[in-house]
Amino acid sequence: MLSTSYVLLTIVGCGIVTLLSRTLPFVLLKNHSLPPLVVELLSFVPITIMTALWVTNLFTQHLGHLPSVNYENLFASVPTVITAAITKSLLWIVIVGVVSLAILRAVM
Amino acid sequence: MTDELDIKTAIKDTLPTVFGYIGIGLAFGVVSQSVGLSVLMVVLMSAITYAGSAQFIMVSMLVSHNPVVSIMVAVFLVNARMILMSTVVAPYFKKDSMLKNIFIGALLTDESFALSMNKVNYTDHKMSFEWFNTANLIAYFTWMIASGVGALLGQLVAHPERLGLDFALVAMFIGLLYLQVIADRSLAKSLQLIVILAEAVIIYLGLIFIPGNLLLVVGTLLGCATGVVIKHAFY
Structure with a gap:
């Protein structure tokens, strides 16, 4: 069971981090601009972080050894990607992904 | 709209x-x-x-x-x-x-x-x-x-x-x-796909010797740097 103080501390700590990430650029950029190289580096963050989060979920880590494949998530990813290409709707992508995994778990 | x-x-x-x-x-x-x-x-x-x-x-x-x-x-x-x-x-x-x-x-x-x-x-x-x-x-x-x-x-x-x-x-x-x-539209589609593939390889290799949480940091920054290098070299 998770202790309330641990969860609350995490909620507030992460709240401060998120608030600063969102508001500091507004505060700092009211009179300044970022160096072009930093802007360029940041422009790759959305695709690299999403890829990193996806790929880490396709494997199980064994430090010092090759990671093993998480077949449930790998197979459920296929219809999810196809749905993304067809519908371009976050809602449908999530629904199809969830249903795919539920079906996989029922038959595997 | x-x-x-x-x-x-x-x-x-x-x-x-x-x-x-x-x-x-x-x-x-x-x-x-x-x-x-x-x-x-x-x-x-x-x-x-x-x-x-x-x-x-x-x-x-x-x-x-x-x-x-x-x-x-x-x-x-x-x-x-x-x-x-x-x-x-x-x-x-x-x-x-x-x-x-x-x-x-x-x-x-x-x-x-x-x-x-x-x-x-x-x-x-x-x-x-x-x-x-x-x-x-x-x-x-x-x-x-x-x-x-x-x-x-x-x-x-x-x-x-x-x-x-x-x-x-x-x-x-x-x-x-x-x-x-x-x-x-600011980044070419082919460039984005190359960076995504590079990032997937970086994460796979990183899983061998970098603990999970640290890997997201290191992997993302390496992926961004790779993107900048490829963009300047080929685009």
Whole structure:
């Protein structure tokens, strides 16, 4: 069971981090601009972080050894990607992904 | 979409996106409740942290009892894209007061960002506090209520893992990645695909010797650096 103080501390700590990430650029950029190289580096963050989060979920880590494949998530990813290409709707992508995994778990 | 930037138009423009928030918010509530978070904690997390996909990561890290600082670092990294989005939006509000700037920033989301970038194509690149703030507030309250309702519904589900809801997070990452690639016109599609493949290889190799949380930081930064190098060499 998770202790309330641990969860609350995490909620507030992460709240401060998120608030600063969102508001500091507004505060700092009211009179300044970022160096072009930093802007360029940041422009790759959305695709690299999403890829990193996806790929880490396709494997199980064994430090010092090759990671093993998480077949449930790998197979459920296929219809999810196809749905993304067809519908371009976050809602449908999530629904199809969830249903795919539920079906996989029922038959595997 | 029209060139109007009043509150009524903002409501009309934002409504189609609320179904996305409802779906993910419900999933977040059900998943969080299933691993031991109370309904109150779920709602508080949505209201105070308000971090979308990062909230799923917070919950999974809470369950494996990570130190609070590690979770904060992970959330910062996942939401580092917020810095970029705020950096893009901020110039539209240079003439507004600092307080209004902070308020817009505090409730900025992926969807209100994407929606506003679509909107300025119709308004000759003008933006108003009223329009953006309305879009932000609708997203905020929809997210908070949906996650609370999800947590309540979760109590009625006996075996949540059978519903496959834990995949909602991965599916959303896939969806956001896909939508990002097709919407971002500033980077060539081929360049984005190369960087995604490079990032996947970096993460696979990194899994061998870099612990999970650190890997997201190191892997993302390496991927960004790879992207910059490839862009300058071939594009």
